[in-house]
Amino acid sequence: MEKFILKSLLILGFLATAACSSGGEVEDISGLDSYSVVSGSFSQADSTALHIAGTTGVVRFTSTLPGISSSRSISLKASLNNVTLSDVSAVFYASDSSVSGSTGIVVTFSRTGASVNASITFNGQTRTVTSSDMGFYIPNNIDVVIDVHNVGTKSRVYIWRRDNLVYAPTSADVDSNSDVSSALPTAVGPGTFAGLILNYATVTAAQVSTPKVLD
Template sequence: MEKFILRISRKIAILYPALLSGVVVFLLVGATLSLVACGGTSTDVTGIDPYTQIGGTLTTATADEISGIGKVRFVTPLAGVLTNNSIKFKAALDGSSTNSTATIVFNSNDLNITESTGIAVKFSRTGVNVSCQIGVNGNWVTVASSITNMYAPLALDFVIDIHNNTGGSNKTRVLIWRYTPYAATTADVDTNSSGDLTSSYPAAQQAPGIYTGIIVNQATVTGAAISTNKIVN
């Protein structure tokens, strides 16, 4: 049975009338209060876009966290098949298991969200190291370890562009950032750059659908928000 999860804000604004030097004070009451300084990190996402649980035995499936083993499909499909999009993504690969993975799937034509159709970005943990594979319709390439060795398995925090309509010889394109600004030259990973990959990217293929989702295996996702693409091809 599918389980539908809708994200709503946990913050409640309360107007608190207090006469303090003639100023009305507004108090913002939330689950957490924090001071955030301006910085160069890639994401500021909290919570997960509305989704439907479609498989597995997730230990947590809320608007703020997905964890355990299973998969979800986002409620809102993409605007079209040949579209370019992005996702803000925060996750932790739990424990030291080699089976700990978190996979993002875009442009799938399968309502059950599988890695074999669509554009998939998979993060895996081996001990203290992270590896990343990118697949187009089940054809996979691996990101160079010189890049992924910089990633912390318990603190994955990315903005990822996923293009299914590049207008070029490479029909799809994936870019991964940890920091702003967003540009091809500042991306950790750009599938148009052969030096970022250990083998040839499946350039001639395009993904066939409009469905998106996340697959977790002994992993925890605390942020997932789909938006427009950050760069233009």
């Protein structure tokens, strides 16, 4: 609870500071990086959006990641369209080209009613994000930045809502070193593939870039 209050105060402080600066607005993003559809019956799959009204829609980004000893970020906008069974996963550093989620680091946002839950999976081992850290998330407006640091002996994941404006470990909604049910395994993602997995969901932005936080 104390951590939740501290994060809330930090976020409010950042927003207040940004509001006093020129504009104080977050630039909107749209569009997806180049990808290939791996599986699933998408009703829309183009450069502007992915939409699936069913299960297991998978896409793999055309550009591969550098692999071990590198870090990458993804800006992701999604809507979880069903009250249940709806989720979106970002897959990083997978060793299988099918980006099935069985290898690499997978960050998943899922919906239960009006709430959003999150989990982080490393090579099939899943850790649940503390529910209080997800209190500000809205199912039909997931708008986040995810950093995955695949460096050293243990990968680290940060998640921010994109309107945080200031990206730092202290302002992250989620830090995999402290905000999950148990520590992630001491290892790094083994591969170079990245992609998305959708179930009853829509993605309107997915853009991979350099990390927000330096290693």
